[in-house]
Amino acid sequence: MMFSHTSMSALPTSSAIEPVVRASSPMPPGYTFVPKGDPYLTRHCRRQTQEAHQVVYVVVDDKKKQIGIRVPIHIQASVKRSEIETRSTRKQLVRKSDESLEKHFREAILARFPRIPHDELPKIIHRATAKGKGRVGRTGTIGMDGKVRLAVQAHIRHTKTDYDGLLRNGTEREEARRLTLQKALDILKEWGPIPKKKQTPERTRKQTPAKPAQKTEDETAASKAVVPTNAAAEAGRQDDNTPTTTDTETEIMDEPQPKRKLKASSPDKAARQVKFASPLATAISVEAVVRQSKQATRQQAKRQRHNGKRHRAKSRLAQKRKAAQA
Template identity: 45%
Template sequence: MSTPHEPEVRFFSAMPPGYQFVPKGDVYITKNCRKRTHEADQPLYVVVSKDHKPLGLRCPTSIYDAVLADHQATASKRADAVQKRDAAIEGSFENTIVKLFPKIPKAAIPKIVSHAVKKHSRRVGRAGTVDLDERVHLAVRAHIRHVHTDYDQLLKAGMGKQAARGKIWDKLNETAKEWGGRSAKVA
């Protein structure tokens, strides 16, 4: 949607003098180009495809150059912050596994954590809309299903997902209970 301070333009429309195309993809660069262009009270152009999907921005070249310089100057600091945040996520996930499944084999914990919270994987450990206890239950149960049952072999043999889940259901619940967790009600 076009706004007065952010008109939409097509990629091949004429570039305003003194402006630079900024492709979408790097959140730091696009966010800061947008912010600084607005602070400078300059128009920011949203470049869209013919079906109006955003492709990037057009902002003043001087602002883009300043943002790029800051991007490079702060790269290691931002990377450290990301590592800290990731370590905190992994730590809280691990602590919650131990709390909810106190008898879980210790060797399974790092495997579950690294698999569940892998970035850009769309896995349950990164789901911001599901509470941590539920994410841990889902991740541990997925680990049990794939590592401690015949689930994957059943799928490879041609069995459907729901049928395979039904077949391994008792073993999954039994293992979850052995580890100190709750059993689930539905496959």
């Protein structure tokens, strides 16, 4: 016999095997309610019910907010026993996982902001890695470097500036961030790596080619004499292995001149400079993107309101003309 639920046309749909029902609807035979809040119970009850090819009912309140699920009684009892048996082991694993996350988070903060006061570290880590609050330290969509940057910026904004006070006094969030941006950037610069002094590379002396030796009057006269044939010149070279002045000069002139080597900038130095500038540049770019996005949203809403007014005016004018013709 198939259990019949009340009409669910006004309820949000979950899936074909997880119909959504109200908390006030009758409980299906052989089912029990598993309240939301224990991830272990919810996850295993849902998985085992689906593996048994039975229906998981998603339960919502009068505001259509999910408050739990309905699963078969025997599956809920089995999962409950398993939860009790593995509770201590799971707590140890969770504790180790949390300690590992906090350790890596601390190391990443010190690597990017080595001059940060050590008494600020526990506050940043505790807030960024808090469970069940959607904190940036536990998100899986951002890398560790991005998590550190956002966590430190948020800590500075809330504890080192008047950001919260501006919000309490009615200042818009975007305007409050703009007013406190410069102070936050100054603190980020103080906590960042120490900039190294720029070292001017030593200038290398320009290497000029060696000047050939000046010829004497006898050598000048000899150079104007008739050049011997190849055979005679070869015989002369075999008799005397010592090169003549003319040969030496030719070798000097034909020798390729050394080229000046340009010193390339050190990759490590460039990387350190980029790394130091990245928190400031990234913070400015994030604020600019948020500001541009909100400005575009306001302009789009303004255009929609304007178009709506024009459409309503045209409709009223058409109705008047139609009434006049009638």
